[in-house]
Amino acid sequence: xxxxxxxxxxxxxxxxxxxxxxxxxxxxxxxxxxxxxxxxxxxxxxxxxxxxxxxxxxxxxxxxxxxxxxxxxxxxxxxxxxxxxxxxxxxxxxxxxxxxxxxxxxxxxxxxxxxxxxxxxxxxxxxxxxxxxxxxxxxxxxxxxxxxxxxxxxxxxxxxxxxxxxxxxxxxxxxxxxxxxxxxxxxxxxxxxxxxxxxxxxxxxxxxxxxxxxxxxxxxxxxxxxxxxxxxxxxxxxxxxxxxxxxxxxxxxxxxxxxxxxxxxxxxxxxxxxxxxxxxxxxxxxxxxxxxxxxxxxxxxxxxxxxxxxxxxxxxxxxxxxxxxxxxxxxx
Ligand code: SF4
Ligand code: SF4
Numbered sequence: 001x002x003x004x005x006x007x008x009x010x011x012x013x014x015x016x017x018x019x020x021x022x023x024x025x026x027x028x029x030x031x032x033x034x035x036x037x038x039x040x041x042x043x044x045x046x047x048x049x050x051x052x053x054x055x056x057x058x059x060x061x062x063x064x065x066x067x068x069x070x071x072x073x074x075x076x077x078x079x080x081x082x083x084x085x086x087x088x089x090x091x092x093x094x095x096x097x098x099x100x101x102x103x104x105x106x107x108x109x110x111x112x113x114x115x116x117x118x119x120x121x122x123x124x125x126x127x128x129x130x131x132x133x134x135x136x137x138x139x140x141x142x143x144x145x146x147x148x149x150x151x152x153x154x155x156x157x158x159x160x161x162x163x164x165x166x167x168x169x170x171x172x173x174x175x176x177x178x179x180x181x182x183x184x185x186x187x188x189x190x191x192x193x194x195x196x197x198x199x200x201x202x203x204x205x206x207x208x209x210x211x212x213x214x215x216x217x218x219x220x221x222x223x224x225x226x227x228x229x230x231x232x233x234x235x236x237x238x239x240x241x242x243x244x245x246x247x248x249x250x251x252x253x254x255x256x257x258x259x260x261x262x263x264x265x266x267x268x269x270x271x272x273x274x275x276x277x278x279x280x281x282x283x284x285x286x287x288x289x290x291x292x293x294x295x296x297x298x299x300x301x302x303x304x305x306x307x308x309x310x311x312x313x314x315x316x317x318x319x320x321x322x323x324x325x326x327x328x329x330x331x332x
Contacts (some may be wrong), residue, residue: 026076028267031084043281053271106143154180184292206231225315242286247279260301
């Protein structure tokens with residue numbers, strides 16, 4: 001293993017210094033068990049996580065809970081659901097106390113006068129056809145209008161196997177409304193016919209993601225190493241899965257041996273007491289998991305493994321920078 005200084009020139013070393021001091025401590029919160037959509041393949045509903053706990057309705061309890069999370073050392077609150085925008089008062093308790101990111105389907109417009117710089121990630125599952133099939137409506141038609149040109153919003157585009165060869169249409173629509181996009185892959189949690197990945201499709205989608213990054217560099221927030229990791233599920237000859245996943249709730253993590261993991265990470269249910277196993281679904285087969293954030297975090301917690309060569313360390317820096325951009329720790 002080599003040292004960071006011996007592997008990087010001064011420009012890369014500057015980039016390294018900017019991210020290595022960030023010390024990100026994230027946790028994930030189910031803001032509500034309800035949603036205004038019911039997408040086929042939604043990990044939350046398909047694994048019955050919406051029934052895991054009764055939603056806390058007392059806003060005072062939310063406020064005290066967030067304060068405790070802050071004291072626990074959390075410096076990034078990732079709000080999911082259900083659909084978080086159904087409860088703006090709960091969003092506000094987080095936003096007033098912590099750096100906050102809100103994942104939404106974009107159908108409800110977050111009032112910017114109340115949340116001026118909150119980072120918003122809008123879920124998108126493909127083009128009009130796939131969105132109607134999987135989510136029951138063309139959400140972009142609404143979300144694109146709601147968030148057009150918003151400097152603190154990006155699309156989280158979940159690419160499905162059916163999208164392969166047709167990604168550019170979606171990317172260019174996003175570029176046209178002046179927003180950024182981050183790419184991830186569908187995990188077919190509800191076994192929808194025609195939406196399974198094959199080796200061939202994964203190879204093709206990797207090439208297409210690389211191509212989109214080159215063609216739309218100011219729209220696509222990504223890097224090629226991330227594309228490699230998420231499409232192959234392999235990093236340094238290791239396979240992603242339960243034994244390696246960094247995004248497991250810490251108090252429930254009884255793996256032995258312990259892999260490198262996110263420190264103090266917890267995914268909380270909406271009763272503010274129940275914990276879910278990980279950042280996605282407790283019933284998901286980890287060997288099929290394509291969760292983008294878990295793969296990114298997998299790279300990030302394994303810096304030592306990337307100290308073999310200059311290229312490996314640069315790859316690590318690019319993934320870390322991508323994560324930091326997506327959650328507003330550094331500018332786009
Ligand atoms: S919008 Fe999100 S939370 Fe709601 S059903 Fe779809 S994937 Fe699930
Ligand atoms: S389902 Fe995915 S995120 Fe959850 S523990 Fe398994 S690999 Fe990790």
